[in-house]
Structure formats: C-alpha cells, structure tokens
Amino acid sequence: MAEENREVRGRLPKDLKIAFEIACARLELTQTAALEEAIRDWLKKKIPLLVESHRGVKGLWSKIL
Template identity: 45%
Template sequence: MTNERGKRGREDYTQISGYIPKRLAKAFRIARAAREITQSEALEEIIQEWVKRNLPANFEWDREEERDT
C-alpha cells in the first residue's frame, strides 16, 4: 500500500464522500485488502471506469483543464 497523506495538500486532488450500504462497504474493504491497495486507489479506479461508461463519447474528461468560474 502507498501513503495517501500527500494527496490532501495537492491542488489537483479533491475529497469526495458518500453513503453506501454497510454490507457493500465491508465487501469493498475486503476486496481492496486482497489487492493490497488503498481506498483512494480503489475509488479512483472505480470512478474512472464509471465516468468512461457514462460521459458522452466526445467529452474528454482526462484532458480538459479545470476552469475557474
């Protein structure tokens, strides 16, 4: 596992949170422990795949610069 503390201070990262069923959370912890990855690593992998499946094909989320509004 890697140390995730350094991401807290990085401007290119943000924290997210949400509620999921306890049984799913337990299964998630077991699965990521089996792969020896952190929660952040697992969530980043899962969210990247979800975004790829759900964004319009012409939207390049991984190349677009963040813009201040």
C-alpha cells in the first residue's frame, strides 16, 4: 500500500529559507526529503518529553520513526 502524504506549510525568515534552498541544491537533496529528515530528528528529541507527560503516546511515535 502506498504511503499517504500530507502537506505542511509554514513561514520562515527569508535568510533561513534561502540557506535551506542552497543547502538542498548543493547536497542534491529534495526539500521534501530534507524537511522530512528535519522533522523526524526534531520528533526524536521531543518524544522523551512527550512520553513523560502522556503515557499512551509512545506506540504512535514508534510507528512513525
């Protein structure tokens, strides 16, 4: 079964957006792939904090990460 994708939108400072675009181009990486990696890394850092305060959450995160 194909993975279902969803769109994420947000606003960034102009200099951060430009740096991100340049880094992705130089690394020959799509912005989607880079954002997915960044979000997964961010979630991995935050999950221990979430698990401490919400006991039932851990199972959900293990499926995603």
